[in-house]
Amino acid sequence: MSLMPVEEALSRLLHGVGPVLETETVALRAAAGRVLADDISALRTQPPFDASAMDGYAVRAADASKGAVLKVTGISAAGAAFAGTVEPGAAVRIFTGAPLPAGADTVLIQENATLEAPDTLRVDVAAEPARHIRKAGLDFAHGAVLLQAGLHLRAGHVALAASAGHPQLPVRRRPRVAILATGDELVMPGESTGPDQIVASNGFGLAAMVEAHGGDVLDLGIAPDDLAVLEARLAEAEDARADVIVTIGGASVGDRDLVAPALQARGVELDFWKVAMRPGKPVMAGRKGALRVIGLPGNPASTMVAATLFLRPLVRRLAGLGAGLGLQRGVLSAAMPQGGERADFVRARLHYPPEGAPQVEALPRQDSSLLSIYALADALLYRPVAAPAAEAGQDCLFIPLD
Ligand SMILES: Nc1nc2c(c(=O)[nH]1)N[C@H]1C(S)=C(S)[C@@H](COP(=O)(O)OP(=O)(O)OC[C@H]3O[C@@H](n4cnc5c(N)ncnc54)[C@H](O)[C@@H]3O)O[C@H]1N2
Numbered sequence: 001m002s003l004m005p006v007e008e009a010l011s012r013l014l015h016g017v018g019p020v021l022e023t024e025t026v027a028l029r030a031a032a033g034r035v036l037a038d039d040i041s042a043l044r045t046q047p048p049f050d051a052s053a054m055d056g057y058a059v060r061a062a063d064a065s066k067g068a069v070l071k072v073t074g075i076s077a078a079g080a081a082f083a084g085t086v087e088p089g090a091a092v093r094i095f096t097g098a099p100l101p102a103g104a105d106t107v108l109i110q111e112n113a114t115l116e117a118p119d120t121l122r123v124d125v126a127a128e129p130a131r132h133i134r135k136a137g138l139d140f141a142h143g144a145v146l147l148q149a150g151l152h153l154r155a156g157h158v159a160l161a162a163s164a165g166h167p168q169l170p171v172r173r174r175p176r177v178a179i180l181a182t183g184d185e186l187v188m189p190g191e192s193t194g195p196d197q198i199v200a201s202n203g204f205g206l207a208a209m210v211e212a213h214g215g216d217v218l219d220l221g222i223a224p225d226d227l228a229v230l231e232a233r234l235a236e237a238e239d240a241r242a243d244v245i246v247t248i249g250g251a252s253v254g255d256r257d258l259v260a261p262a263l264q265a266r267g268v269e270l271d272f273w274k275v276a277m278r279p280g281k282p283v284m285a286g287r288k289g290a291l292r293v294i295g296l297p298g299n300p301a302s303t304m305v306a307a308t309l310f311l312r313p314l315v316r317r318l319a320g321l322g323a324g325l326g327l328q329r330g331v332l333s334a335a336m337p338q339g340g341e342r343a344d345f346v347r348a349r350l351h352y353p354p355e356g357a358p359q360v361e362a363l364p365r366q367d368s369s370l371l372s373i374y375a376l377a378d379a380l381l382y383r384p385v386a387a388p389a390a391e392a393g394q395d396c397l398f399i400p401l402d
């Protein structure tokens with residue numbers, strides 16, 4: 001059976017998948033990282049008045065020539081405007097952000113004047129007309145569309161929404177991803193292990209990945225190798241209206257691999273793929289209506305690499321974020337051997353020289369069971385199928401890890 005190229009597997013998996021359209025409203029403090037569901041317009045004008053950009057004196061430019069002496073008649077502070085008018089020959093003390101009083105047409109910065117008595121100001125440098133004033137609406141006007149639907153909200157967007165008067169924002173519901181570890185050998189971290197048991201790790205890595213890419217996790221824990229239990233856990237995920245179910249382990253050819261029969265019993269249409277990749281060759285993909293299922297191999301580095309290539313783009317697509325492999329260009333730190341019939345996704349470290357592309361250093365041991373190595377990696381060095389041997393310093397492609 002020929003191996004399926006990674007790109008084909010990814011495009012089959014993403015076929016027909018679009019962003020989750022349901023929306024919810026969240027407090028502004030919870031909005032960063034979410035995807036905006038509607039256009040957001042300003043509920044106010046900013047600044048709402050002509051404001052001083054500097055500390056100094058609000059004056060009439062025509063009166064404030066070099067050597068002129070002006071009478072200080074009041075103060076305009078941020079939050080405490082001067083209610084009167086700046087009359088001819090007068091000046092009003094003004095601070096940054098304060099409203100420009102009526103009558104004034106410019107701000108004389110305090111460095112250019114001397115206060116000779118509490119109410120007597122000498123102009124040292126003539127004021128220019130209309131200086132140091134931020135006109136009303138300079139930042140935005142009431143009703144202007146500031147943020148567009150589909151935007152992935154970052155810190156600056158959240159601050160702008162706050163300034164525009166929005167205490168909360170409409171966002172898309174996060175995709176719900178159910179994660180199920182399978183295997184009689186697994187126990188939770190902190191629990192005591194029998195002589196033939198190990199600790200379940202992969203689900204924790206997947207959950208962190210899902211959350212980092214805009215998904216919510218429904219943790220289904222560990223299911224033993226028991227068809228009825230597996231079916232019950234899958235039913236639980238469907239009842240919770242998961243958008244994606246991810247299973248870990250049982251993706252290969254062993255006799256105790258009950259994940260596929262359990263999924264089929266739940267009516268999931270399943271496809272088994274042998275993907276041309278190392279690690280992570282055996283992958284299951286399925287669908288039942290809008291529900292998508294990915295069956296990941298159990299070896300820890302295989303789980304994480306296959307999740308990086310398939311689950312991460314799927315979650316991002318459902319979340320309304322960009323959903324490619326995220327390949328970037330780098331330079332090899334050391335020579336690499338010729339590639340084989342599977343593309344290699346080599347656990348690697350990135351080094352950033354002062355200039356130019358990052359250096360990509362393959363880590364020494366690449367066995368798919370080694371989490372200690374996976375945890376050191378901050379990238380997967382991508383060596384395509386049958387890649388020719390390459391020298392140190394040659395260009396390469398890599399996928400940054402979370
Ligand atoms: N005869 C063949 N044997 C295998 C093949 C093959 O093509 N022919 N493929 C190998 C490859 S490649 C991989 S990858 C594994 C995948 O196997 P499974 O997906 O069926 O995974 P398991 O057998 O259930 O587990 C493998 C390994 O990983 C450990 N594991 C499982 N789940 C977890 C978890 N949640 N946390 C930590 N560790 C986990 C499990 O204990 C096993 O040690 O198959 C090869 N075999």
Ligand code: MOO
Nearest residue numbers: 279280281302368
């Ligand atoms: O592809 Mo398996 O994932 O080599 O260990």
